[in-house]
Amino acid sequence: MVWSGDRMDFVASVVTGVATLTQTMEDGRTQMVGLLLPSDFVGRPGRDHAPYNVTATTDLMMCCFRKKPFEAMMLSTPHIGQRLLEMTLDELDAAREWMLLLGRKTAREKIASLLSIVARREASLNLRGSRGKMDFDLPLTREAMADYLGLTLETVSRQMSALKRDGIIGLEGKRRVIIPDFDRLQDEAGDDTDGGYLV
Amino acid sequence: MVWSGDRMDFVASVVTGVATLTQTMEDGRTQMVGLLLPSDFVGRPGRDHAPYNVTATTDLMMCCFRKKPFEAMMLSTPHIGQRLLEMTLDELDAAREWMLLLGRKTAREKIASLLSIVARREASLNLRGSRGKMDFDLPLTREAMADYLGLTLETVSRQMSALKRDGIIGLEGKRRVIIPDFDRLQDEAGDDTDGGYLV
DNA sequence: CGTGCGGTTGATGATCATCAATTTTGGTGG
DNA sequence: CCACCAAAATTGATGATCATCAACCGCACG
Numbered sequence: 429m430v431w432s433g434d435r436m437d438f439v440a441s442v443v444t445g446v447a448t449l450t451q452t453m454e455d456g457r458t459q460m461v462g463l464l465l466p467s468d469f470v471g472r473p474g475r476d477h478a479p480y481n482v483t484a485t486t487d488l489m490m491c492c493f494r495k496k497p498f499e500a501m502m503l504s505t506p507h508i509g510q511r512l513l514e515m516t517l518d519e520l521d522a523a524r525e526w527m528l529l530l531g532r533k534t535a536r537e538k539i540a541s542l543l544s545i546v547a548r549r550e551a552s553l554n555l556r557g558s559r560g561k562m563d564f565d566l567p568l569t570r571e572a573m574a575d576y577l578g579l580t581l582e583t584v585s586r587q588m589s590a591l592k593r594d595g596i597i598g599l600e601g602k603r604r605v606i607i608p609d610f611d612r613l614q615d616e617a618g619d620d621t622d623g624g625y626l627v
Numbered sequence: 628m629v630w631s632g633d634r635m636d637f638v639a640s641v642v643t644g645v646a647t648l649t650q651t652m653e654d655g656r657t658q659m660v661g662l663l664l665p666s667d668f669v670g671r672p673g674r675d676h677a678p679y680n681v682t683a684t685t686d687l688m689m690c691c692f693r694k695k696p697f698e699a700m701m702l703s704t705p706h707i708g709q710r711l712l713e714m715t716l717d718e719l720d721a722a723r724e725w726m727l728l729l730g731r732k733t734a735r736e737k738i739a740s741l742l743s744i745v746a747r748r749e750a751s752l753n754l755r756g757s758r759g760k761m762d763f764d765l766p767l768t769r770e771a772m773a774d775y776l777g778l779t780l781e782t783v784s785r786q787m788s789a790l791k792r793d794g795i796i797g798l799e800g801k802r803r804v805i806i807p808d809f810d811r812l813q814d815e816a817g818d819d820t821d822g823g824y825l826v
Numbered sequence: 827c828g829t830g831c832g833g834t835t836g837a838t839g840a841t842c843a844t845c846a847a848t849t850t851t852g853g854t855g856g
Numbered sequence: 857c858c859a860c861c862a863a864a865a866t867t868g869a870t871g872a873t874c875a876t877c878a879a880c881c882g883c884a885c886g
Contacts, residue, residue, distance in 0.1 A: 451727045454819050459730040461723035472716055479720060506705045513712045517671055520715060521678060523722035524660035528650045530729035531658040531777025535842065570865060578730025580843055585866055602851065602865070620653050734874065769833065779875055784834055801833065801883095 430482040438492045439471030445488030446567035449480040450575060460576040461523070465549050465567075469515055473499050486567050530578045533618055538577040539587045540616035543597065547607055563598075563606040591616070629681040637691045638670030644687030645766035648679040649774060659775040660722070664748050668714055672698050685766050729777045732817055737776040738786045739815035742796065746806055762797075762805040790815070 429447065430436055442464050449462035449470070461480060464470055470482065473495065502509045529541055550564040566573075570588075574581040591597045596613055598606035607613055628646065629635055641663050648661035648669070660679060663669055669681065672694065701708045728740050749763040765772075769787075773780040790796045795812055797805035806812055 449723075451723065453727070453731065453817055455817075457731040459727040461726045474713065474716075480723070502709075503705075506702075506708070509705070509708055509712060510701075513708060513715060514673065516712060516715045516719060517673075520719050520722060523719060523726065524648075524650065524679070527660045527722065527725060527729055528652070528658040530726055532652065532656040569863095581865080582844080582867085583842060585864095586842095589866075618652055618654075768831095780833085781835085781876080782874060785874095788834075 429484055429488075430478045430480075432478055432481050434478050435476060436471060436478040437476065437495050439469070439473065439495055439498055440490040440492040442466050442468045442470070443489040443491050445484060445486045447482055447484045447488055447490075448568075448572060448576075449482055451480055458575045459578065460572065462519070463576065466553065469512070471495070473502060473512075485569070485572055535577075535579055535583050535587050536590065536616060537618040538579065539573075539584065539591060540596070540613055541619065542573060542577060543591075543605060543607070544610075544613055544617050544619075547605075547610065547613070561606075561608055562610055563604065565603045566605055628683055628687075629677045629679075631677055631680050633677050634675060635670060635677040636675065636694050638668070638672065638694055638697050639689040639691040641665050641667050641669070642688040642690050644683060644685045646681055646683045646687055646689075647767075647771060647775075648681055650679055657774045658777065659771065661718070662775065665752065668711070670694070672701060672711075684768070684771055734776075734778055734782050734786050735789065735815060736817040737778065738772075738783065738790060739795070739812055740818065741772060741776060742790075742804065742806070743809075743812055743816050743818075746804075746809065746812070760805075760807055761809055762803060764802045765804055 432451070444466055447464040447470070448460050449464065450458055450460045452458045462468075464482075470490075476495070502512070529538055533541065546566065547562050547564060551562060568576070570581040570584045573579075574584045577584065588597070588599070592599055595608070596616055598608065600606060631650070643665055646663040646669070647659050648663065649657050649659045651657045661667075663681075669689075675694070701711070728737055732740065745765065746761050746763060750761060755761070767775070769780040769783045772778075773783045776783065778786075787796075787798070791798050794807070795815055797807065799805060
């Protein structure tokens with residue numbers, strides 16, 4: 429959709445589908461730096477070139493605003509700016525959570541963390557509680573997961589198989605994930621205790 | 628200074644000195660998620676408990692505001708909120724840059740990246756250009772560097788020695804770092820080309 | 827003069843990356 | 857509906873990088 433360095437004269441909000449933000453090094457090493465799920469915002473008022481690649485990983489519908497009018501609206505309606513600040517601070521928290529994952533978690537914990545996050549977001553969309561049994565479609569290929577987690581796709585595949593062997597998750601086809609017991613998955617993720625204030 | 632979970636009824640801006648933001652897991656694994664240098668802002672309007680540990684790593688002077696009056700001021704003076712949004716977006720970019728480092732860079736590249744960043748910030752404080760020869764005092768112990776980079780302190784020490792052996796940096800005592808050729812250091816960091824829009 | 831902290835260096839090992847088949851899956855056209 | 861194909865995923869063998877465990881150095885400070 430957008431390549432790093434492109435001119436980008438709009439901001440947008442995801443309505444349905446999934447997109448990713450990625451950074452790459454010259455030699456091709458890739459790191460995902462954001463996962464855009466429904467309700468997430470993308471783009472930055474006050475900057476006209478994209479610093480990241482934006483890629484749709486499923487069919488995607490976004491609600492776009494031309495940047496100029498949007499900026500004008502921000503000035504005239506302070507509430508919008510406040511809301512945007514709040515969302516940006518949440519994103520910053522999420523990014524920092526992710527730094528802990530990238531820097532300090534084992535491969536198994538990384539996978540479990542990613543699955544918990546997607547499961548939680550999925551559950552909150554469908555207004556179901558995040559306890560007990562859950563299932564959902566993974567919106568990411570193994571490669572995308574690897575790029576998110578700072579692993580290789582082979583390691584992702586192996587750890588998914590290991591979690592399945594250990595009964596933490598079930599797999600149906602490539603994409604469908606079944607979580608028989610969300611608390612056990614959470615334990616594998618290594619996050620502290622209750623996760624009360626996490627998204 | 629502040630422990631994760633503490634009540635925090637102020638926001639602040641660093642005047643002089645260096646502080647760090649860290650997250651920890653129950654078993655003690657620690658990841659630094661922010662490095663606060665002079666001019667950086669800390670605290671979040673609209674939240675009253677700190678999600679991270681804040682630690683001073685040098686003598687530190689901060690300019691603090693009680694949160695309540697600050698929030699009131701934000702409402703009455705839209706410009707402050709706008710400025711804060713801008714700063715938060717910059718921090719988000721920095722966090723994402725750091726995610727690439729944590730997920731995909733080698734130990735050597737990580738060290739070189741950290742040294743470049745500190746050197747650049749140092750140079751901009753002192754109004755010197757960031758080319759050619761530079762030197763500065765590292766405001767971090769090996770352990771703090773390790774926590775920042777997602778490495779162990781032993782690996783940090785070894786890679787510092789390796790960079791010294793290769794003539795990329797010089798060391799004087801424990802803290803003083805001499806950079807004979809900033810461009811060579813930059814090459815070791817693995818960032819793309821010119822770094823034009825990086826901080 | 828000991829003691830503790832920060833740092834360096836060495837030996838060894840675990841984890842994860844890499845290279846290389848092979849299998850599964852979902853889609854497409856006959 | 858089935859056969860075929862390419863992309864995605866799995867699995868195995870091997871190796872590099874970095875973590876771990878441990879010893880030791882130098883310096884500041886009581």
